[in-house]
Amino acid sequence: GAVVSQHPSRVICKSGTSVKIECRSLDFQATTMFWYRQFPKQSLMLMATSNEGSKATYEQGVEKDKFLINHASLTLSTLTVASAHPEDSSFYICSARDPQAGGVGEQYFGPGTRLTVT
Amino acid sequence: GEDVEQSLFLSVREGDSSVINCTYTDSSSTYLYWYKQEPGAGLQLLTYIFSNMDMKQDQRLTVLLNKKDKHLSLRIADTQTGDSAIYFCAEKGTGGFKTIFGAGTRLFVKA
Numbered sequence: 001g002a003v004v005s006q007h008p009s010r011v012i013c014k015s016g017t018s019v020k021i022e023c024r025s026l027d028f029q030a031t032t033m034f035w036y037r038q039f040p041k042q043s044l045m046l047m048a049t050s051n052e053g054s055k056a057t058y059e060q061g062v063e064k065d066k067f068l069i070n071h072a073s074l075t076l077s078t079l080t081v082a083s084a085h086p087e088d089s090s091f092y093i094c095s096a097r098d099p100q101a102g103g104v105g106e107q108y109f110g111p112g113t114r115l116t117v118t
Numbered sequence: 119g120e121d122v123e124q125s126l127f128l129s130v131r132e133g134d135s136s137v138i139n140c141t142y143t144d145s146s147s148t149y150l151y152w153y154k155q156e157p158g159a160g161l162q163l164l165t166y167i168f169s170n171m172d173m174k175q176d177q178r179l180t181v182l183l184n185k186k187d188k189h190l191s192l193r194i195a196d197t198q199t200g201d202s203a204i205y206f207c208a209e210k211g212t213g214g215f216k217t218i219f220g221a222g223t224r225l226f227v228k229a
Contacts (some may be wrong), residue, residue, distance in 0.1 A: 006160075034217075041126075043206065043221040044161075093160055095217075107217055109153075111160040 003027055004096045006110035013084055013117055021079045021113045023094030029074035030096035034107070035067070038091040050077050084117045091115075122220035124207050129226045136194040138223045140207030143188065147209040150183060152192045155204045155222070164205075165192070194225075202227045 003026040013019050023033060032051050036044040048064075050056040050071035058064045066088075068080040077096075081088050094110045124140040142150070148169050153161040167174045167181045167190070174181045180193040194201055207220040 004160075041222075041224075044219045046216060049216070095161075109161040109163075112158070114158070 004030075004094065004108045004110040006092075006094055006113050008113060009111060010114045011116070013115070015085050015117055016083055019081045019084055019115060021081075021092055021094075021115070023077045023079070023096065023110050025075045025096040025098070025108070028096075028098040028100065030077075031074065031099050032097040033071055033077040034095040034097070035069060035077075035079050036093045036095065038093060038112070040091075044093060047079075081115065084115070086117045089115055089117045122207055122209055122218050124205075124220040124223050126221060127224050127226070129228065130197050131228050132197060132199055134197055136192075136197045136201070136225055136227075138192045138194075138205050138207075138225065140190040140192075140220055141188055142190065142207070142209045142218075142220075144209055144218070145188065149210040150181075150190050151206075151208040151210075151217070152179075152181065153206040153208060153219075155206065157203075161206065197225075197227050199227045199229055201225060 005024045007022045034049050035047045037047050038044050046059050047062045048056045048058045048069050050069045052071045052074050056069035066082055071077040091112050091114050093112045095107050098106045121143045130136045151166045152164045154164045155161050165176050165179050167183050178195045182191045204222040204224050206222045208217050
């Protein structure tokens with residue numbers, strides 16, 4: 001099946017620094033990518049939807065100045081957590097949609113990035 | 119808005135069947151999914167069912183859909199310790215692009 005990678009898989013940073021997480025679709029062109037956040041023992045919360053070449057659409061309650069999303073190419077989307085604080089510590093998962101696939105399972109998930117802010 | 123609910127925890131003995139239940143609210147859902155998440159990993163699509171189907175079987179997995187009651191279940195036959203994971207029920211929302219997830223059911227398989 002299609003593969004989506006994320007980098008880094010784990011990152012520890014100091015409070016106040018910015019962290020960039022990359023999401024790549026490895027064998028298909030993803031016109032749409034999604035960023036999710038998962039708290040321990042909780043479900044995935046959709047943060048934003050990004051379409052290649054246009055601004056991301058953020059879900060209600062997600063600070064767009066805090067979580068900067070760039071979808072510069074059909075295979076790469078980045079999430080930058082600006083001025084990270086301990087409450088931003090979480091598991092961030094990206095997902096990419098393959099428009100060539102059918103309506104079933106065309107959303108492929110990355111392995112996730114665990115962010116710890118100290 | 120759309121909502122997906124599922125029980126949070128299930129414990130079974132190895133070799134028994136596991137049944138994980140889910141309810142959803144969006145009557146216009148087109149696809150319903152079951153994802154598996156192992157510790158520290160991303161989500162793996164296990165199986166799916168189209169909304170005009172009642173049942174789908176795929177090896178050890180059986181999905182049942184009661185569209186009238188908006189109830190979805192996943193049955194895992196002959197559950198193994200390797201099946202221990204979190205199972206997420208999800209539905210494709212009315213927007214067509216968004217996938218709405220339940221909170222996940224943690225399946226614990228006792229040897």
